[in-house]
């Protein structure tokens with residue numbers, strides 16, 4: 001059985017999309033990785049200003065700024081280690097095959 005996978009390397013990642021889950025907003029903001037930390041400094045939706053953090057926490061973390069730090073840090077060391085994201089293309093497979101997906105190690 002062949003399995004179709006979609007894969008990309010972290011070093012290839014240039015832009016991400018931030019999706020606001022505020023019920024009436026739903027804005028999708030495309031941001032280059034190298035501008036993510038600055039763009040998301042306010043830690044809220046750039047359209048509706050809804051916060052992107054858990055307000056119940058005493059000091060809500062800015063997860064998007066942390067993500068930017070990790071992504072850019074790993075991209076700087078991509079010649080030493082890279083990360084590949086693998087998405088199974090489930091569109092052409094029966095349910096039984098989709099459920100059989102498991103992590104694989106290749107050399």
Ligand SMILES: [Zn+2]
Pocket residue numbers: 020021022025026027045046047048049050
């Ligand atoms: Zn929003």
